[in-house]
Amino acid sequence: MSMNRPAAAALAAALCLLAGACGSSSAGRADDDPAGAAGSKSGYPVTIDNCGVKETFEKAPSRVVVMNGASVAEVSTLLALGLGDRIVANEQTYGMSEVPGRAAAIKKLPTGDVKLNDAYDIPREAMLGLRPDLVLSTTSYGFDRKNGFATRDQLKAVGANTYVSPQGCDQDTSKMTIADSYRLLRDMGEVFHVSDRAEKLIAASEQNIAAVTAKVKGKKKPKVMVLFSNMSMGGNDFGSVVAKGVYNDILARAGGSNAFENAAKGSFADLSKEKVAATDVDALVVIGYNDPNPAAYARKLLKEFPQWPAAKNNTYVTLSDSMYLGPSNDLAVRKIAGMLHPDAF
Template identity: 85%
Template structure:
């Protein structure tokens, strides 16, 4: 005879009332106390609700795979937390970093020596062959079976947990803020039982950002263009221009505003040369994605649009990982603020 779960629970409760067989004995209490004490001491188990899926960690992961996803946030977060030795394969890298030594540290990480797919990421069979116990993906795309990736369920079947970074559940980075960078740090802190390190990094970042924001408070907010250098994402001449996302939060904290915020509702605006020329741009932030000379791109822009106040005043800064999701947003806030409001520093 099969009994459904609620009925079985009710039946067990009724039997406990009628007999002494399953009372709350001192042995049961001792067992519960021992379990709680062990969990408190080790920090495990840890359960995260990630994109509607519960991921339970019974110990710190030791074979971590970091998928590409055109991000560097996940690998940078692990390195910032001192967890680089847990990575068995990393496919992320911007080639540059605002943090001294980080780009070199990322380059030294193992890649798993696997053949990547057309999206420059890890296909299913290769992923399973790496024997991971944790796989990090920027968005749910990295676990999409239709695109040849190992699904979260398939990973679970081989004993691997999976994690999608903040705002990656709906693949909508247009809503991303600096708080999401802190969430990523906190989640990895919990997973690896290094929450103290995560909280120290977050506190330092918040303190730095607050100090910068206080210096530029009340200042006029210049209009800033933020874009990736030498990158095409759409059909127009300028398709890597940010309209929304974490960059807007960084600009606001630095005393600026996005010149192209109204140009699109998505993260990126796909703009014609005419639209860009018709917009007043007071300053430019060029983000480098494996571009060895982003400053050359800024100078090329100023030559193409000499009417911009930014071009007349040569107002630009080149950044990479600190301007996007990751543990170093305070560096971007400071560098952008110093560009926009040099007299405040």
């Protein structure tokens, strides 16, 4: 997901207060196919360079801990690759998914019965007590000593490899694209010796997206507002509006553009109601993060800003995990394209 870890903690605190063009996404099909997921020991050791740290794997990990990070990218990638049985503690959840059965599968995963810290994540001593052999973090924040987390060196000392997801090394995910979702799949495919499965998922996603982009090629690109439902990460009325990141790549493939791309240098913009009202918005993409009714939030916004073309045409779609870093971006591309260019499908 293209959200930094401090923002993740803010999102979690706020929560406390408050079908593809060429067939189904390949990532969805793999979730329920654990057969052959365990990589054979041949092909090891495997060494990858991750944020300037060389991580060497002597065998496929069997005690994986997935940190929170307000993401489901890592846990969804493991499930898509059929590796759910390797997870001993998962702290990621959105409560919903575009992939049938994925939210339920995530809910069934063990959490390690860990008492989480103020960032809704796993503190140092609890992490070491889980005896992991691989720890996945959305950004480098998850290994920051100052925030009470186990460092990569501390985990290495107890035999655990570590991995920071693409674009998470400097906690700036504003340059993230769909290619980073594929990189995460490829890296995990290599680590667990299931690269053939990762490549099949990637090929299916690329095929699905290519089919959509071919249908919307040359069409006018509507201006889209992308935001989280019922959340604020800033001091203004609209603090969860997307400015940059993988979202924009998804919009572009779907034949749209971000109405607020230039509103901030980072991934998110913190906007006043006046700024939002003064911008032409042709369509809404509302991202639900454990929100049981993001559609109600979308309708509320359209009623609040009746001058928008989106309001006049009732043009919106609600999405969840397919809009983030992860294995299901093709589903978001297809759904958004269908909303923006219904005549093309």
